[in-house]
Amino acid sequence: MLAIEGVSVAFGGVRALEEVSFEVPEGQVCGVIGPNGAGKTTLFDVVSGLRRPDAGRVRLDGRDLTGTSPAARARAGVRRTFQRTQVFGRLTVADNVLAALDWHESDRRWGGGGLAADLAGWPGRRRRERERRERVAEVLELCGLTPLREAYAAALPVGRRRLVELARALADRPALLLLDEPTSGLDAAQTARLAEVVRALETTVLLVEHDMGFVMDVCDRVVVLDLGRVIAAGAPASVREDPVVRAAYLG
Numbered sequence: 001m002l003a004i005e006g007v008s009v010a011f012g013g014v015r016a017l018e019e020v021s022f023e024v025p026e027g028q029v030c031g032v033i034g035p036n037g038a039g040k041t042t043l044f045d046v047v048s049g050l051r052r053p054d055a056g057r058v059r060l061d062g063r064d065l066t067g068t069s070p071a072a073r074a075r076a077g078v079r080r081t082f083q084r085t086q087v088f089g090r091l092t093v094a095d096n097v098l099a100a101l102d103w104h105e106s107d108r109r110w111g112g113g114g115l116a117a118d119l120a121g122w123p124g125r126r127r128r129e130r131e132r133r134e135r136v137a138e139v140l141e142l143c144g145l146t147p148l149r150e151a152y153a154a155a156l157p158v159g160r161r162r163l164v165e166l167a168r169a170l171a172d173r174p175a176l177l178l179l180d181e182p183t184s185g186l187d188a189a190q191t192a193r194l195a196e197v198v199r200a201l202e203t204t205v206l207l208v209e210h211d212m213g214f215v216m217d218v219c220d221r222v223v224v225l226d227l228g229r230v231i232a233a234g235a236p237a238s239v240r241e242d243p244v245v246r247a248a249y250l251g
């Protein structure tokens with residue numbers, strides 16, 4: 001479970017976040033919405049470790065992550081995607097996912113052990129290799145990318161590249177997935193396909209998104225920020241009907 005507890009951030013006189021608190025239970029998808037300047041990006045930066053809050057805490061499964069670096073959060077199982085997709089264009093779709101898996105594994109296991117350890121560990125390595133290939137196949141299937149597994153990522157339209165990025169982030173079963181404006185640059189069909197994939201995930205997800213339709217479609221819970229404060233939180237349908245939310249959007 002992700003817990004945001006009394007998080008505040010100020011930029012000079014501007015209170016970007018003021019005592020923001022909410023929780024995302026394990027396996028749920030939570031969307032953060034709000035008008036321009038509401039504090040969404042700042043909140044995302046606090047959760048991913050790019051910005052240290054002036055007050056409050058961020059916990060993941062009870063573990064206090066406040067003040068830890070983005071790299072330490074990655075080791076704790078936090079993954080994020082970016083508005084501009086970050087994939088290896090000259091690798092195939094399958095190799096993109098495999099590379100992500102290798103990267104996170106080696107990051108956890110660094111220390112090595114030399115040639116003797118390598119030889120002694122050979123049978124285990126073969127098993128691990130098979131497990132890795134199986135995991136890649138599983139993630140590609142989940143993201144609807146199996147037919148494209150041998151395609152080069154650079155040749156794909158942006159909607160597919162976004163799915164490749166998602167597959168990379170999911171590869172080693174993250175504890176928390178952060179999606180930053182996942183629909184930006186996607187057309188309606190691509191957005192609908194992405195929504196299907198996100199709905200099928202069993203991962204805890206926090207996403208920031210301008211596309212209300214997408215948020216209402218994929219989220220179990222929606223948190224609405226306005227001028228740095230949580231003005232509403234709950235199921236998509238109740239948030240949509242909330243007069244306070246409507247007033248905030250209409251200005």
Ligand SMILES: Nc1ncnc2c1ncn2[C@@H]1O[C@H](COP(=O)(O)OP(=O)(O)OP(=O)(O)O)[C@@H](O)[C@H]1O
Binds near residue numbers: 039
């Ligand atoms: N680095 C910064 N220095 C000064 N003020 C900032 C900084 N970053 C954000 N702010 C201010 O903090 C407030 C919240 O900004 P933030 O970018 O988090 O909002 P947002 O909801 O992501 O907005 P948008 O939807 O426009 O991206 C705004 O008033 C913004 O001008």
